[in-house]
Amino acid sequence: MKPNRTMSRVFLTFTFLFLYLPILSIVVYSFNESKLVTVWSGFSLKWYAALADDTELTQAAWLSLRIAVGAACVSVFIGTWIGFVLARYRRFSGKTLFTGMVNAPLVLPEVIQAMSLLLLFVALQKWTGWPSGRGIFTILVGHVMLCVSYVAITVQARLAGMNPALAEAAQDLGATPIKVFVDITLPMISQALVSGWLLSFTISLDNVVMSAFLSGPGSTVLPLVIFSRVRLGLNPEIHALGTIFIVVVSIVVVVNNSFMQKRMRQRDQDIKNALSPV
Amino acid sequence: MKTNASVPFYLKWVPKGRTVAIAAPFIFLLVFFMIPFFVVMQISVVDPRLGIPPYTEMLQWADGALSLKFNFEHYVNVLTDEMYFDAYLCSLQVAAITTVICLLIGYPAAYFIARSKPETRNVLLMAIMLPFWTSYLIRVYAWIGILKDQGLLNNFLLWAHVIHEPLRLFHTNTAVYIGMVYSYLPYLILPLYAHLVRMDYTLLEAAHDLGARPWKAFVTITIPMSMRGIIAGSLLVFIPSVGEYVIPEILGGADNLMVGRLMWDDFFNNMDWPVASAATAIMVMLLLVPIALFQHMQSKSIEEGAV
Numbered sequence: 001m002k003p004n005r006t007m008s009r010v011f012l013t014f015t016f017l018f019l020y021l022p023i024l025s026i027v028v029y030s031f032n033e034s035k036l037v038t039v040w041s042g043f044s045l046k047w048y049a050a051l052a053d054d055t056e057l058t059q060a061a062w063l064s065l066r067i068a069v070g071a072a073c074v075s076v077f078i079g080t081w082i083g084f085v086l087a088r089y090r091r092f093s094g095k096t097l098f099t100g101m102v103n104a105p106l107v108l109p110e111v112i113q114a115m116s117l118l119l120l121f122v123a124l125q126k127w128t129g130w131p132s133g134r135g136i137f138t139i140l141v142g143h144v145m146l147c148v149s150y151v152a153i154t155v156q157a158r159l160a161g162m163n164p165a166l167a168e169a170a171q172d173l174g175a176t177p178i179k180v181f182v183d184i185t186l187p188m189i190s191q192a193l194v195s196g197w198l199l200s201f202t203i204s205l206d207n208v209v210m211s212a213f214l215s216g217p218g219s220t221v222l223p224l225v226i227f228s229r230v231r232l233g234l235n236p237e238i239h240a241l242g243t244i245f246i247v248v249v250s251i252v253v254v255v256n257n258s259f260m261q262k263r264m265r266q267r268d269q270d271i272k273n274a275l276s277p278v
Numbered sequence: 279m280k281t282n283a284s285v286p287f288y289l290k291w292v293p294k295g296r297t298v299a300i301a302a303p304f305i306f307l308l309v310f311f312m313i314p315f316f317v318v319m320q321i322s323v324v325d326p327r328l329g330i331p332p333y334t335e336m337l338q339w340a341d342g343a344l345s346l347k348f349n350f351e352h353y354v355n356v357l358t359d360e361m362y363f364d365a366y367l368c369s370l371q372v373a374a375i376t377t378v379i380c381l382l383i384g385y386p387a388a389y390f391i392a393r394s395k396p397e398t399r400n401v402l403l404m405a406i407m408l409p410f411w412t413s414y415l416i417r418v419y420a421w422i423g424i425l426k427d428q429g430l431l432n433n434f435l436l437w438a439h440v441i442h443e444p445l446r447l448f449h450t451n452t453a454v455y456i457g458m459v460y461s462y463l464p465y466l467i468l469p470l471y472a473h474l475v476r477m478d479y480t481l482l483e484a485a486h487d488l489g490a491r492p493w494k495a496f497v498t499i500t501i502p503m504s505m506r507g508i509i510a511g512s513l514l515v516f517i518p519s520v521g522e523y524v525i526p527e528i529l530g531g532a533d534n535l536m537v538g539r540l541m542w543d544d545f546f547n548n549m550d551w552p553v554a555s556a557a558t559a560i561m562v563m564l565l566l567v568p569i570a571l572f573q574h575m576q577s578k579s580i581e582e583g584a585v
Contacts, residue, residue, distance in 0.1 A: 008390040012402065015387045018460065019409050022420035025430060029423065038423050038430060082303045092300055096577075101307040103576040104569055107514060109521020111538045112558050115545065116314030119555065122331045123317050145310055153576075177295075199411070206413040208524050212546075223415055230419045230528055234426070242416035249412045257404055 023246055030239035037234040047240040054237060057225055064222035067136060068204040071143035075200040076193055078144065079151025083192075086152065087159035105149045114213035117142055121214070134216030142210035147200035151193075158192040159185075191260050198256065202249060315562070322555035323348035332549050352556035362557060365537040366564065372451075372526075372536060373519035376458040377466075380515050381508070383459065384466040388507075389500070391467075392474035403471065410464040418457050418528050425453050425529070449531040457525040462518070466511035473507030474500075506575060513572040517565055537561060 029037050033044035051057060082102055089095075105113060121131060121138050131137055162185070170180045208223045215221060229235050324347070325334045338345050356362045391402045409417060424430045425447040432444040447453050477500070485495040501508075523538035530536075537557065545554040 003390060003393050008394070011386050012390050015383060016405060018383075019406070019463070022417055022424060022460070023409060023412065025423055026416060026420045038426065038428060038433070078303060078306060081299075082307075085300050085303055089296070089300060094304065097312075098300075098304055098307070099577045100573050101311045103573045105311065106576075107517035107569060107572055108565070109518050109538065109561070111521045111523050111541055112562060113311075113314075115541070115554065115558050116318045117310065119317045119321055119551070120310070120314040123320075126331060141310060202411055202413070206415045208415060226415055226419075227524070230415070230422075234422055238416070238419060242413065242419070245413045245416055250408060253408055253411050254404070261400070 026239050026242045027246060030236070030243040032236065032239075035236060037236050037239060047236040051237050051240045051244075057222070057237070057241065060220055060222040060225040063136070063219065064205055067140055067143065067221060068201045070140050071147060071204040072197045072200040074140070074144045075147035075151050076197045079148040079196060079200075080155050080189070080193065082148060082152035083155025083159060086156040102149050102152050105145060106153070110146070110207075110209040113145060114142060114210045117145065117210075118213040134214055135219045138214040138216070139211055139219060139221060142214040143200075143204040143207060146207065146210060147196075147203050150199055150203075151196035154192045154196050155189055158189045162188050191263070194256060195260075198252065206245075318555045318558055321552055322352055322559050323350060324552055325349075326550050326552050331551070333551050352552050353560070356553060356556050356560060361535065362537070362540060365535045365540045366560070368535060369520045369522075369537045370564075372454065372458065372522075373516050376455060376462060376519050377512050377516045379455065379459045380463050380466045381512060384463055384470060384511065385508070388467045388470035388474055392471055392477075393479075399475070406464050406467050406471075414461060415524065418461060418525055421453065421457050421460065421529055422448060425456065448529065451530065451534055453529040454526050454534055457529045458519055458522065461525060462515040465514040469510045469514065470504060470507040473504045477503050506579075510572070510575050510579075513568055513575075517568050517572065520565060521561060 029040075030047060031043050031045065032040055033046070034041035086099065086102065092098075117138075118134070121134065125131060125133070166184055166188075167180050170184050171177070175183070206223045206226075208227045211221045211224050212227075215224060226238060226241070229238060320336055321333050324336050326332055327334050334347070336346060336348050338347055387406075391399060391406070394402065422429070426432070427444045427446065427448065429448065431447070432441075435441045436444065447456075481499050481503075482495050485499055486492070490498070521538045522536060523542055526534045526536045526539055541554050541557050541561075544550045544557065
């Protein structure tokens with residue numbers, strides 16, 4: 001008993017139109033000559049040229065890229081650790097609190113988390129003098145707090161699906177725990193780490209709320225520049241910037257995904273070959 | 279920890295590998311997630327002042343004595359202030375309606391994707407996830423160009439002679455709903471899909487063979503079996519929607535006062551940190567039950583090894 005095919009097609013077509021039309025409109029109108037963004041007057045690349053000359057934007061973009069790389073690396077490191085604890089240790093005191101602190105950031109409104117982190121930093125500065133003011137470091141911590149939970153949950157899911165006998169076998173054969181981790185566990189969760197890194201990177205790159213609360217003078221990151229301009233209405237330069245974002249992200253995600261699927265198929269094939277009698 | 283007589287007493291206090299492995303991320307989360315809430319609570323009961331930081335101390339040295347000063351007047355102010363009260367109501371309403379619309383669109387979408395051929399399934403799922411990866415800010419911004427008075431939607435409807443004068447959409451609550459549903463839809467579709475794709479569809483055939491109509495089979499079998507996906511997805515949409523700031527700020531009118539915007543205003547423009555802290559604390563309390571429910575469902579799926 002299958003659902004009605006026409007109905008399914010029509011419904012999904014409309015859903016995808018809803019999801020993709022706004023993205024498409026950004027890409028198309030970024031090549032528009034007119035300054036009036038929604039009136040088409042001819043093909044032009046001038047907004048891309050304007051983008052390259054806009055020092056405020058390019059400086060902010062450079063700063064944001066550096067923060068995003070840092071946030072993604074730290075998030076993957078801490079997130080993997082948390083994922084391990086969740087997957088490996090069935091019971092320990094405070095586990096409910098621990099899982100609560102991992103899960104809550106997935107849903108908690110960002111305004112709450114951002115304001116409380118800022119107040120922590122302000123109070124810390126008052127008592128200990130550190131960190132002196134807001135800047136790259138505080139933004140980095142904020143972004144990491146948004147991303148670790150995603151990494152932790154994906155890593156945990158990957159570990160839960162892993163056969164523990166592999167690690168045990170290696171240990172029985174004399175491998176140290178660190179060697180087991182590097183040689184067996186790490187390759188098996190590498191896909192989760194790559195997607196966790198990419199997701200953290202994009203979250204950090206366009207996060208407004210955390211960045212607004214935790215940035216100081218001289219640390220205006222890209223999403224804040226975009227946001228302040230977007231508030232004033234349409235702006236063809238933002239269309240051009242958005243198009244660059246969309247194209248780069250689409251390529252990276254599609255390539256990463258097809259690569260992952262290819263590897264998964266390869267692995268299934270290898271397992272089949274290994275099990276079949278010669 | 280087991281005590282062992284042969285171990286020198288001082289070594290008993292050196293933590294073991296397992297303890298360190300758990301304690302390190304535990305402390306990290308405590309410091310950067312839990313303690314900040316206590317700081318918020320503390321600031322919500324002191325007085326604002328002019329200066330940096332713009333609040334007074336709870337513990338004060340005065341005349342050689344340590345005095346503890348706190349009051350709950352900001353809570354009373356926030357709760358009796360009509361503006362804040364309306365903002366909480368408005369936020370809850372916007373979040374609830376957004377969740378319902380997301381369900382109405384997301385459930386059939388997730389269902390149809392789960393029931394399509396495995397090869398198409400992956401492509402469709404990818405297509406749902408892709409916008410989720412591209413800049414959220416840019417995607418919300420894109421709606422300005424569509425919803426404006428001279429925007430794409432109005433131009434299209436005028437051209438098709440459906441309407442004779444442009445619809446007023448941009449800077450209204452309708453625009454906020456469109457933006458919210460658009461941004462949060464993938465959060466609902468993905469967990470729902472995960473449940474629907476694992477469902478045993480031979481049950482539907484059995485129901486059909488026993489004479490149940492497709493609609494009845496859907497209501498009595500498919501929906502109850504995907505209930506956990508429905509709840510998880512709805513919470514993923516509802517809870518963050520309540521505190522949403524960016525979407526109402528970009529697409530909503532000046533009259534849309536969701537609580538996130540009000541807090542932002544009190545914090546940055548009025549520099550009234552104690553009131554903003556009290557408002558935050560109240561929002562956390564409002565969301566405590568849904569968050570606890572979410573946590574319960576998450577840890578259940580963690581135990582079952584599936585997310």
